[in-house]
Amino acid sequence: MPNAEETKTINPEKWIDSHGKILFRYAMAHLQNEALAEDCVQDTLVAALEHSHSFNGESSELTWLTGILKHKIIDIYRKRHRITYENEFCTDENADNTDNFFDQSGHWVNAPADWGDPLKLAEKKAFRQVFETCLKKMPASLALLFSCRESLEMNTEEICNTLGITTVNSRIMLYRARLHLQGCIQTNWGLSSEIQT
Amino acid sequence: MINCHSASRLISKSREYPLPLLKRFSLFIHLKACDACHNFLRHVEIFSRVAKNPEDSNQDIDEAMKMRILNHLRHHQNTPPNHL
Numbered sequence A: 001m002p003n004a005e006e007t008k009t010i011n012p013e014k015w016i017d018s019h020g021k022i023l024f025r026y027a028m029a030h031l032q033n034e035a036l037a038e039d040c041v042q043d044t045l046v047a048a049l050e051h052s053h054s055f056n057g058e059s060s061e062l063t064w065l066t067g068i069l070k071h072k073i074i075d076i077y078r079k080r081h082r083i084t085y086e087n088e089f090c091t092d093e094n095a096d097n098t099d100n101f102f103d104q105s106g107h108w109v110n111a112p113a114d115w116g117d118p119l120k121l122a123e124k125k126a127f128r129q130v131f132e133t134c135l136k137k138m139p140a141s142l143a144l145l146f147s148c149r150e151s152l153e154m155n156t157e158e159i160c161n162t163l164g165i166t167t168v169n170s171r172i173m174l175y176r177a178r179l180h181l182q183g184c185i186q187t188n189w190g191l192s193s194e195i196q197t
Numbered sequence B: 001m002i003n004c005h006s007a008s009r010l011i012s013k014s015r016e017y018p019l020p021l022l023k024r025f026s027l028f029i030h031l032k033a034c035d036a037c038h039n040f041l042r043h044v045e046i047f048s049r050v051a052k053n054p055e056d057s058n059q060d061i062d063e064a065m066k067m068r069i070l071n072h073l074r075h076h077q078n079t080p081p082n083h084l
């Protein structure tokens, strides 16, 4: 039986009014789909309602709700990439499978070229498209981990808890994800920027 | 001197935690002499920047959507939880 103070804090109407906009924009930014984003926000608030006792008031209400929303987004990423806990994450901590990016003496096989001003590049729509395509092309577990780390800005501890991998493993996999992006973008951006300019 | 394979690994790791002084130093020396790894360092920062700022959709939650969600929540609130 909830005590009076607990019941007082449960007010979904207030949640939607004060945080709905931010939560929806956050979901839209990461899902690019209105219906999915709406479902995600709705599921977040349902989960918040069910677990309102776990809100300890240490973080702000918005931080707490955003934390739940992140997990809902990850669930959708996981479905998108058909990722299950069991089969996707290799747990071999020595599996530094990055050899094909380097030759025997440790030199780049395809040396990273100068792509131009990083600030301008990040703003270019064409570059973003190449980036998104390359993210989809890499192994799903790497893409999910990279998105958790860089898009959802999770720290190592959150990543390890959510995806059930070790710190060492997450670092190795992030390295592989970045090498994949480097190689894929180098190949495809070179082509599209020639067309563009 | 460390090779590009080791240097690129350090570059990636440096995004996750502060490298120990000695490793930071060997990376610094390598980057002074290697354009490819210097480019990789810049690219890794670009990946982070692009991933963090997805394109803004300009789409907002509207009143109809608010009502749908709220109705769903009210319905949910009035249904006794079945997981207890």
Ligand SMILES: [Zn+2]
Pocket: B003, B004, B005, B007, B030, B034, B035, B036, B037, B038
């Ligand atoms: Zn190098």
